Amino acid sequence: MTRAAHRAIVRSGGRVRVEYRPTPRPVAGELLVAPQTAGLCGTDLQMLRGLRDDPAPVIGHEGSAVVLEAGPGVDPGLAPGTRVVINPTHPSDPSFLLGHHVDGLLQERALIPATAVDGGLVTPLPEHLAAGDLAALLEPLATVCYALSVLATERPRTLLVVGDGTVGHLAVRAATRRLGPAVRTVHVHHTEAGLRWSRDRAHRADVLLTAEDLAAARDGREPLREVLGEGPLGVVLATPRDATLTCLEQVLRATGRDLAVDLVGGVPADATSPLLPGVALAAVRAANCGGRPDPAHGVTVTATTGARVRLCGHRGVSDRHLRTAAAELGAAPDRYRDLVTHVTGIDQAARIMRHLAAGRDRTWEGRRLVKLAVRLAPPTAPNLEN
Template identity: 25%
Template sequence: MSSTMKAAVYHGPRDIRIEQVPVPEPRADEVLVAVRRSGICGTDATEWATGPVMVPLHQRHPASGHLGPMIPGHEFVGEVVDGHGELPTGTFVAAGAGVWCGRCDRCALGRTNICRAYYTLGLNAPGGLAEYVAVPTRTLRRLPDGLSFDEAAMAQPLAVGLHAARRAGVRDGESVVIIGAGAIGTFVFAGLSHLHHAEVTVIDLPGAKLERAAKLGANHTLSARDDVVDRVLENTRGRGADVVIEASGAPGQFETALRMVTTGGRVLAVGLPKEKPIVDLFALTLREVTVDSTVAHVCDEDLGPALEILSEGTLGPLLLHSVIGLDDLVDLGLEPLANGQIDGKIVVTPSGTNA
């Protein structure tokens, strides 16, 4: 194996360069993974277009210790090349990417996603948009037999959706509205379907996203161009939805979620709005509505089940947009994603091969 590798390196807004860099040397708790696929998402596109937001380009990250230009990519799968213990050489793995300490008070509660020393490979430390990446073994899970690399690359964001579905507090038989049927909304819906039997309404603009939601089993799909609050109230006999999950981050949608939830219901914030929402605390308080939030995933709870869901073979083909090479990362990946031209997941092959 060569001592250098091909990698995408983030130097600042709209400045990602494909470079030759040293192959990382794993620490005692890590293995070296040859990356077969690395997905990109809206967070990557935002970092490229207007960042740095999370990349520690100018200030050292307190947990990872990284400072300066960095390899992005937090949705990756690959093959262990210097394995040991339960992950011998040749094992195919998916990475959770989030790293927790296991010693703080949050970790003691099982909430490893909000560990006091949490950091994410590809956002706060070198990640998977490279031929190789050093990965803490506790963040890796074996790929199920027969699951393709293209689909397995969706395991990390699906784990995020699964965690969000857990945080929503849905009970069997309840009415649930998901606002936003893009990739993250779809992953939340898939996680919800895995956990509960609920009556689910999905809201988005007319077109492929709502068609995909219907194929995945949504009970109702509503056009965001209609008066969706009235439609939800009509479908719930005037009560409102038991749970509303706002997964779009679009302007005004969090307020819309609050208007369509039932008295005593729950609203879960998933999408990250660019503008601060206006919240009617008076109405919120009088109706005793619970507002909650979610971030990342709990690796031990969510990554394995995410791989199981993908192994069913339904979700991946519906979400996969394209597979591109590392040299095309900006032109065919980050730029159209940042411009809102992509509906689905783009997967990168850092090694330049589709094997």
């Protein structure tokens, strides 16, 4: 007896390689999908570098897919041939976290369990997005749309974005479209190399800074008041989990004013700050999961700097945010297209992942890597003997 097989990028024992895996068959309530485009994100890099203990050997939670086979009882709207995006975060079932607890999209076939299908986490997409490289930006842009909708209630005149990964760049580019054309954007980069890349972009922020600029302002050597202007200030912290707390404290000290902060970047489970007495930062993020509740829950505290701080965060998005992101990419594709800096097949993607896992260098083939989009080809493996 033989079983169908497909290729997958598998991480195991510190190694990353392409392997053949048995292709599962969906049972009641499940879907078998063929990922079309999958993106690599910051949390994926943390897993590759051993900074997270998520168990899934196949990572990848960003991208699009086509339904190949539906198990009994699946809604007819998800029939074979339907192009979909899968929401990676279940709002009420922590066992489903795509690419973290459940095998992700960096493979030629993926099984979506019934809990995700029944939970409404599989959303049909316009065909042009499902098949294109921009699909790698769908989930991170949905996260940005969520964050900006939260900050919009404070009507910020300036948006300060900390972090120069994909989410940071998306926040800068979506700001005027989500917060209004008058909003001013200030973008803090982790390195000079990141700032140089942004400087050459058509859709860069109004003001480009480095982390050193923020640190200088924190120490009182270079106040940010003139840079940030007057009026309400919104902040997006698009930072790795091991940097979010430090960057939050730098922002609080550097600005010294009332502000609203969205914690897009994760934080350690026990993260607290003496600048925000009594605030458990991880709990602030965990209060909003998968787009619930709506509106999002936040806390307002007085920092030891004397500033009023409105603090919010979230894990995952809702299908509404994914649809909003799809509409945004469809309406203004050229505003976001150059963020997909590298497009590869599965074998080259594994080589890039090994390179990224080995260090902090984000250069590949002489170019800065912002977003890697992996095109997943049809299965090429022979049948496996049972």
